[in-house]
Amino acid sequence: MPLHIDHISLASPNIFRSADALCKETGLGYWTGEWIRDTAVHIVPLGPPGNFIEISGFVDVHTLREMDEHKQWILDITETGDHFNGLCLGVDSMEELEQFAKHFNSTVNVPDNPDPRTHFQRANGYILPMASTPSGKRSVWMKGLPNVYFYPDRTHHSSGQPVHPCEGMVRPTGIKWVEYGGTEEQMAKWLGIPNPGEQLKMKFNGKSLGLWAVCVGAEGKPDIVIRRPAASEAAPVEKYAD
Amino acid sequence: MAISINHFSLGARNIYESADRLNKETGFGFWTGEWVQTTACHMFPLGKDVFIEVEGTIDAHGFLKMPKPNYVYDALSVDNEYNGDHWTGLMLGVDSLAELEAVAKRLGGEVSPDDSRVNPYAHFRRPDGYTMGYQSAPRYSAGRPAKWPRGLPTFYYYPDVPGRSSNQPVVSRPHLVTPTGVKWIEFGGTEELLSEWMGVPKASDVIPVRFNGKEVGLWAVCVGREGMDDVIIRRPTAAASIKDPSIYKDVPRPRS
Numbered sequence: 001m002p003l004h005i006d007h008i009s010l011a012s013p014n015i016f017r018s019a020d021a022l023c024k025e026t027g028l029g030y031w032t033g034e035w036i037r038d039t040a041v042h043i044v045p046l047g048p049p050g051n052f053i054e055i056s057g058f059v060d061v062h063t064l065r066e067m068d069e070h071k072q073w074i075l076d077i078t079e080t081g082d083h084f085n086g087l088c089l090g091v092d093s094m095e096e097l098e099q100f101a102k103h104f105n106s107t108v109n110v111p112d113n114p115d116p117r118t119h120f121q122r123a124n125g126y127i128l129p130m131a132s133t134p135s136g137k138r139s140v141w142m143k144g145l146p147n148v149y150f151y152p153d154r155t156h157h158s159s160g161q162p163v164h165p166c167e168g169m170v171r172p173t174g175i176k177w178v179e180y181g182g183t184e185e186q187m188a189k190w191l192g193i194p195n196p197g198e199q200l201k202m203k204f205n206g207k208s209l210g211l212w213a214v215c216v217g218a219e220g221k222p223d224i225v226i227r228r229p230a231a232s233e234a235a236p237v238e239k240y241a242d
Numbered sequence: 243m244a245i246s247i248n249h250f251s252l253g254a255r256n257i258y259e260s261a262d263r264l265n266k267e268t269g270f271g272f273w274t275g276e277w278v279q280t281t282a283c284h285m286f287p288l289g290k291d292v293f294i295e296v297e298g299t300i301d302a303h304g305f306l307k308m309p310k311p312n313y314v315y316d317a318l319s320v321d322n323e324y325n326g327d328h329w330t331g332l333m334l335g336v337d338s339l340a341e342l343e344a345v346a347k348r349l350g351g352e353v354s355p356d357d358s359r360v361n362p363y364a365h366f367r368r369p370d371g372y373t374m375g376y377q378s379a380p381r382y383s384a385g386r387p388a389k390w391p392r393g394l395p396t397f398y399y400y401p402d403v404p405g406r407s408s409n410q411p412v413v414s415r416p417h418l419v420t421p422t423g424v425k426w427i428e429f430g431g432t433e434e435l436l437s438e439w440m441g442v443p444k445a446s447d448v449i450p451v452r453f454n455g456k457e458v459g460l461w462a463v464c465v466g467r468e469g470m471d472d473v474i475i476r477r478p479t480a481a482a483s484i485k486d487p488s489i490y491k492d493v494p495r496p497r498s
Binding site for chain 2: 013014015016017019020023029030031032033035038040057058059060061062064065074075078079121122123124125164165166167
């Protein structure tokens with residue numbers, strides 16, 4: 001599979017409340033227990049070929065004793081509620097990922113740190129290996145741009161784990177489209193591909209950069225459109241220009 | 243009146259890190275997903291209907307808006323060898339609402355309302371929509387009597403024993419150990435104080451408790467393990483890390 005959407009990050013002031021609300025809104029189930037450092041995620045699988053939303057937020061308020069730019073960004077984009085804060089693309093090999101790193105004039109974040117605290121962990125003890133690009137001190141999410149991932153362990157990909165049962169549950173059948181800010185030309189230039197709209201099922205709304213909506217198919221039901229403001233609406237990307 | 247140990251609250255800066263560490267320390271499994279308002283818990287069943295709730299604040303903006311000083315936050319801010327973990331509660335159980343009402347009356351407080359059906363988001367919930375319907379006492383809406391220090395146990399009545407947090411399946415992981423129940427607990431203060439609070443001649447005849455004379459509150463829990471030695475879970479009690487208790491208002495927790 002060439003470059004594709006892997007997952008979507010939804011920044012939340014309270015991941016428990018947001019997951020509960022999203023489940024009520026859509027019927028999409030979720031699973032719990034994954035975390036890294038001061039942050040945890042509730043995972044909403046979206047169906048084949050393997051996509052998911054990670055509802056992400058602080059679970060350690062003591063982390064706010066030592067602030068940095070990224071923590072302040074998370075606070076800023078969650079102050080008024082949920083915001084989509086990341087579109088995460090995927091490739092199928094480390095070689096492909098390294099090609100994107102070269103295109104980004106960057107390097108690959110390699111999952112080789114032996115300290116488990118530097119990786120996402122689950123309640124069953126599983127430590128999630130993943131590589132991504134571009135690397136750097138400031139995440140490209142803060143600029144409203146997608147990054148690219150390679151997950152070597154597809155069996156344990158977050159999209160394929162069982163969810164908690166919930167009332168009115170629906171079976172998701174995959175992402176139909178996503179709505180993104182900016183223009184297709186901007187995205188083509190960032191990714192170095194000619195037609196991101198067609199290849200990545202992206203529509204562009206000309207608003208500030210970032211994800212604004214995702215449409216998910218549901219078995220036997222109308223498609224589900226999940227709309228949340230992009231993080232750039234709360235924290236303009238110009239603030240994070242190099 | 244039959245009084246038993248119902249559960250323990252272990253306050254944590256980060257419930258994910260704390261639960262992972264407690265698993266490695268004891269071998270016990272836990273389950274995830276229970277929450278109420280700005281708080282969430284990871285649950286460790288201990289056998290015989292008793293559990294530990296590893297509890298923490300999971301809403302940064304909610305925390306920033308909370309009145310300060312915040313008793314639990316300040317206790318957890320004090321560093322220790324457990325990344326700030328402190329025991330924040332011993333919860334006793336009774337078997338009927340009538341018994342709970344008698345406890346509230348004896349201690350001059352109230353019973354928390356049973357409004358879980360009409361006000362579910364004021365109660366602990368699970369991802370499957372299950373809402374906990376327990377009630378507790380004494381609740382002091384007009385302020386805690388000075389006679390009773392913080393750290394004394396609250397009493398609970400759980401009408402739904404199968405739905406109790408002690409009786410849910412844990413997440414599978416390698417090297418899980420089966421807990422066989424609480425053997426004893428270590429509590430601060432004196433037996434006289436706890437006995438008076440419980441309304442019994444001798445607390446240690448009712449629950450397996452030992453006293454260390456330190457600050458009032460829970461200090462240790464000893465749990466049996468199938469095929470292994472007992473394990474003792476030691477953490478400082480919250481009161482031990484509070485320099486001046488008089489600066490804290492006794493704000494009722496936002497749940498039953």
